[in-house]
Every structure is written in structure tokens, then in C-alpha cells.
Amino acid sequence: MTSESEKAKLQEAAALLQHARTAVAFTGAGISVPSGIPxxxxxxxxxxxxxxxxxxxxxxxxxxxxxxxxxxxxxxxxxxxSQPNPGHLALADLETNSRLSGVITQNIDNLHQRAGSRLVVEYHGNFxxxxxxxxxxxxxxxxxxxxxxxxxxxxxxxxxxxxxxxxVFFGEAIPAQAHQHSLELIQAADVLIIVGTSGEVAPANVLPRQVKLSGGKIIEVNLGQTHYADITDIRFDASAEQVLPQLAAMVLE
Ligand SMILES: [Zn+2]
Structure with missing residues (x-):
């Protein structure tokens, strides 16, 4: 059951996405846990x-x-x-309906692409x-x-x-093209949805801060404590699999 305060937060986040010039998602391992990838x-x-x-x-x-x-x-x-879960599918749905410009992912599992996302920057490659x-x-x-x-x-x-x-293996650099492409998306973004990543892994973890520094808004969907508490505008302490489909439905209604 969604409480009234959760519903108000969802509406607030949906409004941000509806009015965004360029919304981008930044994802990590947490979005793929419900797909069976610990x-x-x-x-x-x-x-x-x-x-x-x-x-x-x-x-x-x-x-x-x-x-x-x-x-x-x-x-x-x-x-x-593994199979894409409703969290991956909701992001693909937002992109198909021009409410999301792309996904920057730290995941190597190919699940965003399999869910139907087209612009996916693979920060750590693809397995x-x-x-x-x-x-x-x-x-x-x-x-x-x-x-x-x-x-x-x-x-x-x-x-x-x-x-x-x-x-990208340990001790290896982020591919120049992926890094450049992420920066372009991040610089264009006025709304960023952080999903399933607590901000521990450098250098990917600095990307969200750049959106905040340039005046953008941050929506966060993460279970538990993260390193983004100081920059997040709207935070959902919940699974992406639950929140993102509700959010997408509100944005697209
Ligand atoms: Zn060869």
C-alpha cells in the first residue's frame, strides 16, 4: 500500500520528470537485484x-x-x-514516451537494453x-x-x-567514449534519477554531483543509506522494482 506521503512524493517526482528539459537515469547494481543478480x-x-x-x-x-x-x-x-524487471521496463517506457533521454549504467548485465532502453551508456562495459x-x-x-x-x-x-x-576490470580505466558520452548526458540533464547505486564506486559516483552543481534536481530510488543524502531532492527508500513503475505511470498518465 502506498501511503499518502509516498503518493505526494511520487507526484512531486512525476512533475519534475514531466517538466524536465533533459531527464537522465543513473543506475547501479540495486536495479538488477530483483532480476536475480545479487x-x-x-x-x-x-x-x-x-x-x-x-x-x-x-x-x-x-x-x-x-x-x-x-x-x-x-x-x-x-x-x-536473468530477466529485466519492472524497474528496467519502467525506464524503457519513460524513454519511449520521450520523458527520459537515456540511462547511464554501471551494470554490465545488458538488462536495460533487453528491457527496451535505446540510449544506454555502459560505464563499465557489457558482459x-x-x-x-x-x-x-x-x-x-x-x-x-x-x-x-x-x-x-x-x-x-x-x-x-x-x-x-x-x-572494465579492476585497475583498468573507464573507456574514453563511455566517459565522454556520460559527461554529455550529465551536462545536459536538469533532472537525474539515481537508482540502485549508493555512490561508493569512483569515478562513476561523481556524475550525479555535477547535475546538482549545475542546478538540476535529483530523484533517488535506493534502499538504505547512500552517499547522496546531501544532494538528493526527493528520495524513495524502496526497491526500484516497486517505485519506478508507479512513477512512470504517473508521468505518463
Ligand atoms: Zn586477435
Whole structure:
């Protein structure tokens, strides 16, 4: 049940989105938890089972590619079993109806795209895309999976280089294009919806502050404490899966 005060907040947030010049969403792991993907950092998440330095770092790629690939196969399997949830779908719906300009996501799970979002800036890459570390050729997912069914790690048929997912590993820089594209969206935004990200991971966590500094409004949908308390205008301490569909319905009614 939605209380009267929650309803008033939803109406206030809906009005911001209706009158926004450019509204942008900034998402993190929390939006995909209801899709069956535990936050890597939380209890039950992959980082309680694997040491990220051992399986998802530039160092690991160089020194233990087999272990990197064991981890990747488990992740690909986890992501393959997940489905977009009503939170992803609500953001796609807002974009389709021209109430949202795009999504900047820290997630690598491809769920925004599968939900129908078209402008998605993948700040940390995408786990369903692969490329060769040697010649930088993009490797089709099917080719990679066929190779995996025979042996891992996967090597490039053209140059023999190691194939890797197109994600940002620990110790690696954010891809210049993704960073540039995020900045453009953030600079244009006068309303930002922060969803499922508590602001711990740099450098992505500074993006929302830039919207606030340029006079924009911040709507936050996050469970529990976050690092954005000082910049948030309207905050929902709730799951994106519950709040975003209600919000989208009000904006689009
Ligand atoms: Zn190659």
C-alpha cells in the first residue's frame, strides 16, 4: 500500500520528470537485484566467492587467464538466466514516451537494453560482448561460447590473443567514449534519477554531483543509506522494482 506521503512524493517526482528539459537515469547494481543478480559486493554476491584481483583484473588476465574464464562462465550463466524487471521496463517506457533521454549504467548485465532502453551508456562495459586483447577484434558471443564448450581460456582465431569480455576490470580505466558520452548526458540533464547505486564506486559516483552543481534536481530510488543524502531532492527508500513503475505511470498518465 502506498501511503499518502509516498503518493505526494511520487507526484512531486512525476512533475519534475514531466517538466524536465533533459531527464537522465543513473543506475547501479540495486536495479538488477530483483532480476536475480545479487550485487557483487553484497553477501551472496560473486565477490564473496571470488577475489576480484584474482579473476577480474588486468593482472589476472596476464597471469591466470584460465581462472578469469572460469569466473566469466559463471557470470555469463548467471546473467543468461536473468530477466529485466519492472524497474528496467519502467525506464524503457519513460524513454519511449520521450520523458527520459537515456540511462547511464554501471551494470554490465545488458538488462536495460533487453528491457527496451535505446540510449544506454555502459560505464563499465557489457558482459555479453567480447573482444580480443591482442588485435582488439570484436568476437561474436556465439563464437566465444562455441570455443568455451571445447576449452577455456578462449583465444582469438585471427591472432591467437586472449579473448576477454568488454567490461572494465579492476585497475583498468573507464573507456574514453563511455566517459565522454556520460559527461554529455550529465551536462545536459536538469533532472537525474539515481537508482540502485549508493555512490561508493569512483569515478562513476561523481556524475550525479555535477547535475546538482549545475542546478538540476535529483530523484533517488535506493534502499538504505547512500552517499547522496546531501544532494538528493526527493528520495524513495524502496526497491526500484516497486517505485519506478508507479512513477512512470504517473508521468505518463
Ligand atoms: Zn586477435
Amino acid at each position: 550485487d557483487f559486493r553484497s553477501p551472496g554476491g560473486l565477490w564473496t566467492k571470488y577475489d576480484p584481483f584474482e579473476v577480474a583484473s588486468a593482472h589476472a588476465l596476464d597471469h591466470n587467464p584460465r581462472k578469469v574464464w572460469e569466473f566469466m562462465l559463471e557470470t555469463v550463466d548467471l546473467l543468461g538466466r 555479453q560482448r567480447f573482444y580480443c586483447h591482442g588485435c582488439l577484434r570484436e568476437c561474436p558471443e556465439q563464437e566465444v561460447m562455441d570455443h568455451c564448450s571445447r576449452s577455456i581460456p578462449v583465444y582469438c582465431p585471427s591472432c591467437g590473443g586472449l579473448v576477454r569480455p568488454d567490461v
